[in-house]
Amino acid sequence: MPGPDIRADENVHGEMSTAPTANVHSGVETKTERKLTVLETHGYVLGRTIGSGSYATVKVANSDRHNCQVAIKIISKFQAPGDYLKKFLPREIEVVKGLKHENLIRFLQAIETTHRVYIVMEYAENGSLLDIIRKDQHIDESRGRRWFKQLVEAVDYCHERGVVHRDIKCENLLMDSSLNIKLSDFGFARGHMKPKNGVYALSETFCGSYAYASPEILKGVPYRPQDSDIWSMGVVLYAIVYGRLPFDDTNYTQLLKQVQNKVSFPREPKISTECRKLITKILAPLKIRAKIPQILADPWLNPHQSPKDEELDGKPDNATSKEDIKNVNIGTVTFDRKFEEIK
Template structure:
C-alpha cells in the first residue's frame, strides 16, 4: 500500500499559512451603495411624514450642505398622484428660482420610489413658530406676509398657481426668512389667453385654507384662490388661530360665506384687519396681488409707541 508523503512545514510557514487563511476568511463582499448614496446623499433623520411620502434630512457631498429629501412610495401613493400631480410638481419646480421659494435640486426615480432633493430649511415651519409664540407680532407678520406675497407674485407672473398655501408649507430658513414649499398641487401654464383667465376644476388644498369657490365645487380662478389662502395665513399669524375651522364641510362652507370674525385678543391694528377683510371675501370682490402690494398696512412699520398725556402716538417708517 502506497504511503502518502508528509511534508513538514517550518514554524514560519505554518504561521504564514494561518495568516493567509485568516485573511481569506476576513474578506467580505463590498457593501452595495443605495441609490441615494451613489448620488452622494447620506440620509439622516425624518423631519416629516405623510400617508405615502416621507421627508428626511440628508448630507450632500455634491452640494456640501444638508438637503431635504422627499421620498414618495410608488406602492402607497394614489395612481392619480403618480401619473398627474407628481410629474406636474417636478416639472413646475424645475423652472422656479426665487429667494422665498424652496429650491429644487434634483429628482431621482427608481422602480419603487421617487426622490425629490430640495433645499433644507433649518427652522421648521411657520406653524411651528405660531405654536411656540402663540401668535406673531405685526412687525414679523408684515415681513413674512410680504415675503409670501413676493413668492406668489413671482409664481403667478410665471403662470404657476400653488393651490396649497398654508402655514405648514411656509418654511423658515437659517435667518427666519419664509420659503414656500410643497408644490404637490401646483399647476403651470395658467396665464390668461385672449384676455380670459383659465379656470381650475381640481378641488385641492386644505379645508381650513380653501376658498369658498373651492368648497362649493365650482370652477374657480386659482390665482384668486391663492390670495384667499394668503389671507388665512395672515389671520393665523396675527391671531394665532384659523379664521375658519370646522371638519364638517357644510359648516365650514357656511363660515367662509360669512364675514370674518376678529377677536379682542391679541390686539391687531385696524389697517391689518382691513386688509384681511378685503381678502377673505367672495371671488368677485377679492383683492388681487397688485392691490395687496400697495396696501397701507404693508407700506408702514410701527417703530415705537410712546404715551403722552394718556394718548398713544405712533411713529411709522415708510418702506421704499
C-alpha cells in the first residue's frame, strides 16, 4: 500500500495485539495479557455499522487521536476482488490523501493488516443526499442550488488537481452536521489526469452506476472522465429537484436510447425555467455539454445576476403522468455499484 499513513502489522494473528495488564489475586499482583484489536491500538473504538457491501463495511468509531467520531471503511482482503485490491484500492488511498476541500470527505488514515484494510475518514452524521431526497420526495430549489454548487466546487477542485471521481451519485454525497455536501467514495477515482499540452487522457475503465453514466460510457468507447463526471452531476441535479432519476436503468438498450435524446421533465413538481435550462446544458451530447466554468457562471446558480426565475407554464417537454413519477421515484430505484465491462 502506498502512502505514509499505512501501517502493516503482518505479525498480527486474528488482528489482535497483546498488552499486559495487572490483576491482583489473593494480594499477589500477576500480569495477564489483555487482547486489543488493531484499531484499539490506534485509538479507535468501533461503534454501529452505517453501511455494508459485498466485501466492505463502514462503521462509526470514537477516536482518541482525533477527539471525535470518525467513519472507518473495513475492507476484507479475502472477499474483495483481486483487481480491486491491486489497482483500485491503492489508487483510492493515493488520491484521497492529497485532497483537502470543505466539500470532500476528509481522509484521516489507512491501516493495513494481514486480513483487512481500514480506511479512516471524516464522519458525516446526517446521512446521504439520497436519504434526504427519499424523506422529502424532492428538494426545493433554494436548498438544491446550495448543495449543487457545493458539489460543482468540490468536483472542480478535484479536476484542477488531476483527479477524476467516476462514481458521482446521490449515495456518495454525504451530509455533515451543518448539512453541507461532502463528496465521498473515491473507490473508482483516478489521479494524474491533468491535460498535457492541452490533450486530456482517456479512460477505458467503465465504472460507476448505469443511471448516472454518460452516453460515452454506456457506448463502451474511450472517454474523457472529466466530462463524464459533469454528466453525473447533471443526473444528481435532476434527482435533487425532481425526486427521481432522469433515465430508467432497468433496461440497458432503452437506457442507451434515452441518454442520447433530449432530457424530458415531468409535470410535477414545478421547476424554474432556469434550472431546467441548466440541466439540459449538462445532460447534453459531448460536443455541447457544459463545462464546469459555464456551470459555475450559470444564471440559476447565480440568481442575483439573472432575471427572476420563471415557473413552468404547465406544458413540460414530454410530460409524464403522476403515476409514472410514482413508479420511478428515486426511493424505489436499485442502484448498480459497478459496471461489468461493456463489450
